[in-house]
Amino acid sequence: MPTLANAKPRAEEVLARCRRLASFSEDSAGIRRTFLSAPMQDCHREVTNWLRAAGAEVTIDAAGNLRAFYAGAQSSAPRVLLGSHLDTVPNAGAFDGVLGVVIAIALLEALDRRRLPFAIEVAAFSEEEGVRFGTPFLGSRALVGRLDEQLLDTRDANGISVRTAIKNFGLNPDEIPHATLSENSLAFLEFHIEQGPVLDSLHLPLGAVEAIVGQTRMEFIFEGRANHAGTTPMHLRRDALAAAAEWTLAVERAAQTTSGLVATVGQIKAKPCAVNVIAAEARATLDLRHASDKIRNEITAALTREAGEIAARRGLSLRHTVMLSQNAVAMDSFLTAQIENAIRSSGARAHRMVSGAGHDAMILAEKIPSAMIFLRSPGGISHDPAETVLLDDVAKALECGLHLLDQLANSAEFTKRMCRA
């Protein structure tokens, strides 16, 4: 099995390319590259040059995704997708999404026109963050056939629809059905920075993602009675804000005592919100995530019950609404095990983990087996200009990626999957 002798210079080139793409920004002061903005054209031009030099054919699909095809040993060979997204949040770092695309290109270069039993498609998604239209994953949704009419009619802050943005970029929205995955797509593999502190705290370069957590978002409205902060004795109050505060600590306690659970009350709005008035109303949000939908739903029900008990004891009423309930997405277990092997072959310890954030792999997993490899985020920092990645970790990721491709090429199970495709 070939190893990557010059992994470090290749990793240096990967970092230089991420920084080069970071220079294509809507803002002069920082990095901001939203869906089909003008700098995305520059980004596409640069990425296209690198991919063509590596022997791939490049097209831009009707959703603005850059798709590159690196042929397999036979013209009929099924394909493996590698990639991530090219858009960014405002005031972004240089590596979220972009790193996964640039690593995919470096892997084609490392193959050096060597043909595998499968073709490789590099997918560089046009939209993942949801910044311009408030809806994330516009790019990868097109591949699974979910960039529908309703989404195309969504408008940005300037009143421009997704459909018009596509036309303005020189593309034809009527061709979006042709952007769907090719029938013989076998797998999607995404390298991405962790965007959290777990690998950093374990001193590990890489992680194998086994699931992307499910998520519940709710709003709880505690209603009491406003009154004078000086003249109302404590036992005669119906304080909505104190109830929301008591419940917030119950949420924290539930997350601290349930393995794998993260739960956040990120917003409390009090009314009338004055220093000398007891709050009549407190609106508190809940963001709760777990890799098990059963546990997530059980804890959500328990916290809803607890909010009701706190409200009743304090003489308040309670209303609640569910804003989002999104199931967890398991990564393909065969691919995740292969990733663990590839991480070990690169000389690192394989750590299995869940992703607390959504990713394109979650969307692709609806149609094809998908899996993710996380790279350590130093300091756990992301969505910030200070976001970074270590040179040695990128070198390890390249070694891991090459081992992974070779493992799949030689795997009996994957060969079976190739025959069925």
Ligand SMILES: [Zn+2]
């Ligand atoms: Zn990302």
